[in-house]
Amino acid sequence: MGDLTQNFSRSEFECPCGCGLDTVDAELLRAMQDAVFYFAMPTHVTRVYCWITSGCRCKRHNRKVGGEDESLHLIGRAADHVMEQRLFNGQRIIVDTDVLADYYDRIFPNRYGIGKYPDGRVHFDTRTGDHERWDERKPEEL
Template identity: 35%
Template sequence: MKKNKYFKEDEFKCKCGKCELPKGVPSDELVDVLCEIREHYNAPIIINSGYRCKEHNTKVGGAAKSQHTIGSAADFIVEGVKTEDVYQYVLEKYGDKPFGIAIKNNFENPFGGFVHIDTRGKKARWTYP
């Protein structure tokens, strides 16, 4: 993982608890983007889901070709910032980039849910149900 002042490797490890992060995971570009978002808000980012091994990805209902399985994706929240506000910022800042950007809203808690960003190399946008 690229050295940075905000994130540790453990934050990106698969939640299965059995596997290790592959070499080069998370991607340098993803780390750079998350650091920029962290600096913009001057608030901690909590990674809900980073790398996922194929087995864990299947278990949580991830897409067969999920960017999480190659280490180029993160689902996250910014502590103390509404998820919709983070999503709008990510769209404004990175909307022209070849990234996957999505939101999972929690309508009962505006600070819940998460924003998904990945550095897939082509533009993709969606909303989780």
């Protein structure tokens, strides 16, 4: 149970450097919560965990991790995350990068930013204006 939505807590989005930045966009939260509900729908799925691998970033931390100067992470409108499904038999499944990214693209065609990264990580942001799609996986993983 989260303190912001059913599945998300503010602390999960906090900048990891210790600066305390944890302001997160309402639109981002709603979209990600809806994604959790969606991936929890199949009857063989008992629970879904959405692991935030990078949420809010202050300028200093953003520089440290090589983020772009205009990164949406700086203003709490972006989160990199992995979606994990737990099945009735205890099995854990990381939702495939393409499947997760395609889900957001289907819900928000021609909107927002959606990036694909290795290990099931997907960047999702609620940018204003032109949308963007990108793929940062290594060629052998494509």
